[in-house]
Amino acid sequence: MNANMRRPTWCEAAEWEARVQLAAVYRVFHLMGWTELIFNHITLRVPGPHKHFLINPFGLTYDEIKASNLVKVDLDGRILGSSDYPINPAGFVIHSAIHANVDDAHCVMHTHTTSGLAVACMENGLSYTNFYAAQLHDMVAYHDFEGITVHDEEKSRILKSMGDKRLLILRNHGLLAHGVTLAHAFALLWTLNRACEIQVLTESMRGQPLPIPSAVTERATRDSLQFSPEHGAGQNVLDALIRRAARIDPSYQE
Numbered sequence: 001m002n003a004n005m006r007r008p009t010w011c012e013a014a015e016w017e018a019r020v021q022l023a024a025v026y027r028v029f030h031l032m033g034w035t036e037l038i039f040n041h042i043t044l045r046v047p048g049p050h051k052h053f054l055i056n057p058f059g060l061t062y063d064e065i066k067a068s069n070l071v072k073v074d075l076d077g078r079i080l081g082s083s084d085y086p087i088n089p090a091g092f093v094i095h096s097a098i099h100a101n102v103d104d105a106h107c108v109m110h111t112h113t114t115s116g117l118a119v120a121c122m123e124n125g126l127s128y129t130n131f132y133a134a135q136l137h138d139m140v141a142y143h144d145f146e147g148i149t150v151h152d153e154e155k156s157r158i159l160k161s162m163g164d165k166r167l168l169i170l171r172n173h174g175l176l177a178h179g180v181t182l183a184h185a186f187a188l189l190w191t192l193n194r195a196c197e198i199q200v201l202t203e204s205m206r207g208q209p210l211p212i213p214s215a216v217t218e219r220a221t222r223d224s225l226q227f228s229p230e231h232g233a234g235q236n237v238l239d240a241l242i243r244r245a246a247r248i249d250p251s252y253q254e
Contacts, residue, residue: 006254008068010081014047019067022054023252025182025238027245029111030062034193036112037061040174041091044182045099045106051075053099055092057085066254075100089150097155098162098178105178107185115196116175125169128217129202129209132195137214137221140192141165145172167192179233187234 007016022044029035029042038059046052054070056062072080077092095108119126126133126140143161146154162168166188168176175192179185202209212220245252 006067015072016067018044018046019054019070020253021182021242022070023065023067024242024245025186026056026062026065027249027252028186028238028241031241031245031248034111034113035062039088039091040112041088041095041108041110042182043091043095043099043108046072051099052080053095055087055095057083058088058091059085063249066252068254090148093149093152093155094158094176097158101159102178104180106180107182108176108178109185109189110170110174110176111189111193112174113193113196115200116169116193117173118200119196120169120174121172125171126192126195127199127203127209128212128214130195130198130212132191132198134212134217134220135191135224136167136195137217139165139188139221140167140169142169142171145170181233181235183235183238184233186238190234190237 007013011019022042025042034040038061041055043053043055046054052072052074054072056065057069057071060069069083069085071083071085071087073087073092073096074080075096077087077089077096079087091110094110098105098108125142126136128134128137141162143158146157149158158168166178166185169192170176175189175196177185177189177192179188199209
């Protein structure tokens with residue numbers, strides 16, 4: 001059955017398509033183990049003139065999320081329409097700051113993966129010593145830990161720390177990416193998280209990691225097409241993962 005055939009009467013077609021795609025990505029995160037009980041967030045702008053966005057209902061695990069139970073909120077955190085669940089204030093603060101102030105940040109992703117958090121806890125942060133990190137030359141910013149992100153006054157400091165970068169390592173906390181599409185943000189975050197996984201393993205071994213010269217990382221980043229919106233920005237990869245999620249459980253489309 002086509003996902004649009006399941007669209008409820010209260011939801012316009014463009015919003016429903018966004019809901020289905022976002023719910024699918026939550027299922028992809030579940031399959032990849034990028035989960036933290038009921039915490040962390042992927043948010044997506046709702047098509048239209050307003051900066052409303054969709055966020056996961058607080059209390060559900062990622063494999064319970066469906067198009068219909070995603071929560072639509074405005075930039076003040078007001079729930080638009082009805083919802084059986086609240087939203088997590090800690091997630092709203094970070095995501096709303098970016099959605100409100102970065103015009104092309106249509107998707108924001110935040111994770112606490114073990115490897116990503118481990119690197120976030122290291123003084124030097126990301127090490128440019130592996131294939132994946134080499135594709136992130138001058139693409140990563142850092143924000144110092146201020147505690148649980150429930151205070152609005154931290155928003156301006158997060159934005160200042162992030163600057164014009166699409167990737168942000170929240171020190172002692174986790175990883176964050178924003179992109180012009182779900183696939184764009186996913187490609188960025190996957191590459192950063194993969195770089196962190198390899199770094200954690202590399203630094204557990206005897207000997208010294210082999211640094212990659214900045215001239216090489218600059219060229220590798222320029223040559224990598226996966227982050228370029230004009231080249232699909234990871235859409236083919238994300239589509240393949242969504243197909244896998246759909247084969248296992250297509251209920252995210254409901």
